[in-house]
Amino acid sequence: MNEPQILLVDDEKAILKLLQTVLAKEGYSQVDAVTSAEEAIEACRSTRYDLILLDVMLPGKSGFEAAPFIRESTDAPILFLTARSTDLDKLTGFAIGGDDYIVKPFNPLEVIARVKVHLRRANAQFIAQRVSPVSGQEQERREVYDFGYFIVDGTAKELTVNGVSVECPAQVFQLLLFLCRHPNRVFAKNELYERVWGESAINDDNTVMVHIHRIRERIERNPAQPEFLLTVRGLGYKLVQKGTLR
Template identity: 30%
Template sequence: MCATTPPRPAPRVLVVDDHRKIRDPLAVYLRRHLFDVRTAEDAAGMWQLLRQQAFDVVVLDVMLPDGDGFELCSRLHRRENTPVILLTARDTSADRVRGLDIGADDYITKPFESRELVARINSVLRRRGPVPAQIEAKAADTKSAPTQHYAFADLSFMSSTGTLLRNDGSAVRLSTVESRLLSVLLSHPNTVLSRQRLIDLTARPGNEVYDRAIDRQISRLRRKLCDNPVEPELLRTIWGDGYMLAATVNVLDA
């Protein structure tokens, strides 16, 4: 008997719109066209769903009660690499150009016909290729990062285990987020990194990070580095710009 090819999973679509009379009928229509659809009424709901699973396309309203759609699109483009189709009532060329410049894959103006959105979703999926986003995300998560062993300021750090060794021989285990943050700082010694840059370099798909969270992680990392929190010598605050690891860093054989 010839082996049969298993059917491909339905493309996953996340519809984010605060108007229920738009969101719910659109979800029903997309399901009729064999899409696996989830919906959210605001940015908070969108991030919660993205933490739970990956999507092939996000259909995102520009005007949400708890977030600007253009900024959200930019974050999705940087951190999720998920295709985004913007929905908006504003039909100016400036808005369309802005949306495409920040990473939107397409732009559709309200009111629109549902069949037009289906055509645009299918067009985005064709451009993105045959591999569903959830498979790509899983592959990215399981890909192991290269192990690095750093020596700096009488300390050493092994990125694969998140272990910080002090010069007195004591070992300190860092959290996953602290390890990512320290690895980024060690990869950019004596370089001022803004909060936004640190967010971009440490965030993972589905995990939204904010400025205040970076500040808290910096404070915790300072304590584990035994750096004076009042006048830090190693992990310095550059007021108005960000943070800098002031040290000579050597990369050792792992």
């Protein structure tokens, strides 16, 4: 991965300057800064960013309102910055496409640490998705999981639900594909995190839960009453097999 492109979105110029300074000290020089949600949406349409730090309380459209529009242009990690620290606010941020939630006032060193973690994950995902040339015989062995209502094509990296192609962010797709490869098996949250993200799950209890929610939004007829991706109380999650591997 080349030097990462980072977008800062905050209406407080002092915070923008602080973040630019600490990022520059860590070697991140490709940093853009804007002060409104509208500017952020336009910036993401014209520039490929690797990470976005997005304030929630912006003038006009809020960061929460802007996130779905930003997600139309990029799968880059979105880290919300906000003084709102309730569990409901955090879950809202995760549910609409956020990847992390940093509460103000924040320690700049914590922000840098989280930026590095998310950039490292994104880079690992990028490397994992690079596919070497294969022979014609290998190309015929497509990895396709048919669950009736939805189909996961691991070779083409595509999700089809009820006959319609559905957009699926890279890390959400990787978790879904992992579950497809191990149907009817119960996985604890920490095991899923370590197997899919390749890191220790210490101090990161929300990521798997958020991604499970995003999968259900895509593959379930009613995400509130899942029939495929089930919660096994006290143990974890399992994907119920309703089809076969092609």
